[in-house]
Amino acid sequence: MKVLIIATNRERSPQTLIPLGACCIASAAEVAGYDVRLLDLCFSRQPVADVERAVRKMRPDIIGLSVRNLDNCDSMRPRSYLPEIKQVVAACRKCSEAEIVLGGSAISQSPREIARYLGCRISVMGEGEVSFVGLLRAIERGEDPARVQGVLMTDDLPDVAPHASSPAAPGALPELDLGRWVDLRRYAACDASMPIQTKRGCEFHCSYCTYPLLEGHIFRLYDPDQVSRQATAAGIAGMRGIEFVDSIFGLPQDHAIACCDSVARTLPRGMAVTCLDLNPRACTPELIDAMNSAGFTTVGVTAESGSDVVLESMNKGFSSDDLRTAERNLRSLHAAKMWVFMFGAPGETEQTVRETVNFMESLPRTDLVMITHGVRVYPRTALRHRLVSEGLIDPQDDLVDPKFYYSPHVTPDRVNRMIAVSSFPANNIATVTDCGHQLAPMLQRAASALGMTPPYWRGLPAINKARRILRV
Numbered sequence: 201m202k203v204l205i206i207a208t209n210r211e212r213s214p215q216t217l218i219p220l221g222a223c224c225i226a227s228a229a230e231v232a233g234y235d236v237r238l239l240d241l242c243f244s245r246q247p248v249a250d251v252e253r254a255v256r257k258m259r260p261d262i263i264g265l266s267v268r269n270l271d272n273c274d275s276m277r278p279r280s281y282l283p284e285i286k287q288v289v290a291a292c293r294k295c296s297e298a299e300i301v302l303g304g305s306a307i308s309q310s311p312r313e314i315a316r317y318l319g320c321r322i323s324v325m326g327e328g329e330v331s332f333v334g335l336l337r338a339i340e341r342g343e344d345p346a347r348v349q350g351v352l353m354t355d356d357l358p359d360v361a362p363h364a365s366s367p368a369a370p371g372a373l374p375e376l377d378l379g380r381w382v383d384l385r386r387y388a389a390c391d392a393s394m395p396i397q398t399k400r401g402c403e404f405h406c407s408y409c410t411y412p413l414l415e416g417h418i419f420r421l422y423d424p425d426q427v428s429r430q431a432t433a434a435g436i437a438g439m440r441g442i443e444f445v446d447s448i449f450g451l452p453q454d455h456a457i458a459c460c461d462s463v464a465r466t467l468p469r470g471m472a473v474t475c476l477d478l479n480p481r482a483c484t485p486e487l488i489d490a491m492n493s494a495g496f497t498t499v500g501v502t503a504e505s506g507s508d509v510v511l512e513s514m515n516k517g518f519s520s521d522d523l524r525t526a527e528r529n530l531r532s533l534h535a536a537k538m539w540v541f542m543f544g545a546p547g548e549t550e551q552t553v554r555e556t557v558n559f560m561e562s563l564p565r566t567d568l569v570m571i572t573h574g575v576r577v578y579p580r581t582a583l584r585h586r587l588v589s590e591g592l593i594d595p596q597d598d599l600v601d602p603k604f605y606y607s608p609h610v611t612p613d614r615v616n617r618m619i620a621v622s623s624f625p626a627n628n629i630a631t632v633t634d635c636g637h638q639l640a641p642m643l644q645r646a647a648s649a650l651g652m653t654p655p656y657w658r659g660l661p662a663i664n665k666a667r668r669i670l671r672v
């Protein structure tokens with residue numbers, strides 16, 4: 201059976217991404233014995249024409265559409281990617297009668313609703329390696345696809361709850377060779393980093409978060425040697441950096457340290473190492489030592505708020521004291537640090553904003569801050585349940601059109617003004633909207649030409665300064 205996987209993501213902001221999920225699915229299907237191709241639309245100038253050409257050439261029996269992003273999660277300038285995915289579906293249909301199977305993190309958020317919008321019959325929820333191969337086998341044998349764990353049929357009755365996919369033990373997954381599926385030189389040329397997972401799953405229960413819905417609540421760990429083999433492969437492929445893309449980085453601590461140690465032994469010198477989901481609770485001196493040995497160059501710390509009221513309402517599992525301890529310990533990490541804060545969560549008031557701003561003011565002047573306004577509400581999260589019970593969200597709302605919660609006790613303008621008059625340097629602050637700025641790609645090319653190592657947010661103070669002078 202011939203299988204065409206289409207990696208549909210074309211977003212290049214805040215950085216160009218290798219389509220890891222699509223590659224995982226292509227590998228799993230190939231190892232299971234299918235004839236698999238992957239069409240990567242990331243650099244395509246004419247995606248519709250490229251899809252038609254690939255479909256006509258391969259004449260696949262099954263087309264797997266990998267849909268990573270639903271929207272840009274930016275409450276200030278929301279943008280949905282679904283219309284462009286619909287064009288891809290139409291292009292497939294125009295030249296083929298192959299069954300289209302939807303999968304990817306966007307699909308997993310609201311499979312039934314998105315599948316209906318795209319006019320497709322079959323979706324796979326969550327991790328797809330086991331479910332997709334099971335589905336291919338079922339289709340081959342003429343069995344009912346609906347019986348495969350993780351598969352959702354669009355015409356199932358609304359009261360049929362989507363059931364989770366069968367998560368694979370990472371050790372049982374095929375070892376990834378991303379270069380088999382995508383043109384790594386092309387990604388290296390635009391300074392994309394090599395995405396590496398050290399584990400899947402997250403044990404925490406933050407009220408707004410969908411990550412455990414995608415990967416489950418149990419940490420499933422990759423062998424640290426396998427992690428370092430992928431890091432070595434990144435060097436061989438000419439990539440300038442690796443990026444840990446775990447839902448949460450740093451926990452369980454022993455395993456995170458073992459992965460850092462393993463990378464430290466094998467990573468070619470001069471390569472950038474980064475992660476953007478470092479959990480404050482993980483920031484112990486032992487982990488920081490290991491991260492220094494591994495050569496971390498940049499980290500994002502998911503602080504979210506400096507107020508205990510808000511941290512509790514989000515069920516973050518750490519307190520403002522933990523945050524202060526993390527901040528003190530992180531001073532010995534030789535990497536640029538970006539603190540991520542989300543304003544407007546339930547319980548946010550001027551007082552709680554003040555506490556977060558106070559924390560920002562205590563940061564070293566070299567640290568950077570990323571601000572998001574509003575909490576994106578997703579189906580099947582505790583936040584959505586709470587808002588439905590408070591009458592703030594219609595229970596029928598499928599949330600495919602992005603909805604953001606903002607505490608009624610404060611406004612984004614007020615928060616911005618409080619930050620603006622704080623002593624934290626304005627040039628060290630970015631917003632999600634800034635990342636999608638039209639000048640961002642140009643600035644990235646300039647930084648690359650100047651020989652800077654990615655990710656380029658390290659240069660944020662200089663970029664902000666230039667933007668203020670040029671008024672752009």
Ligand code: B12
Nearest residue numbers: 211221264266269270271272303304305324327328395445
């Ligand atoms: C790490 C990460 C990032 C890093 C990426 C770094 C890198 N070098 O790759 C950074 C910080 C840069 C980033 C940026 C963004 N991200 Co992000 N990111 C993640 C995160 C935490 C992990 C992604 C990952 O690589 N997972 C590992 C791979 C293996 O999993 P996967 O892609 O989901 O694939 C599996 C399944 O989905 C499925 N599958 C995938 N394809 C297919 C196809 C078929 C046919 C089938 C059957 C199954 C299937 O099987 C795969 C293997 O199990 C996820 C959350 C999460 N825990 O998943 C968010 C997530 C993917 N990001 C998200 C978003 C929105 C964004 C941004 C748009 C945010 C922004 N405005 O900046 C940008 C987009 C950037 C871009 N150019 O596209 C959303 C996407 C859903 C949505 N709400 O739209 C997620 C889910 C987080 C969330 N808010 O819920 N991200």
Ligand code: SF4
Nearest residue numbers: 402404406409411447
């Ligand atoms: S926000 Fe982070 S720590 Fe909380 S559940 Fe999601 S991935 Fe886990």
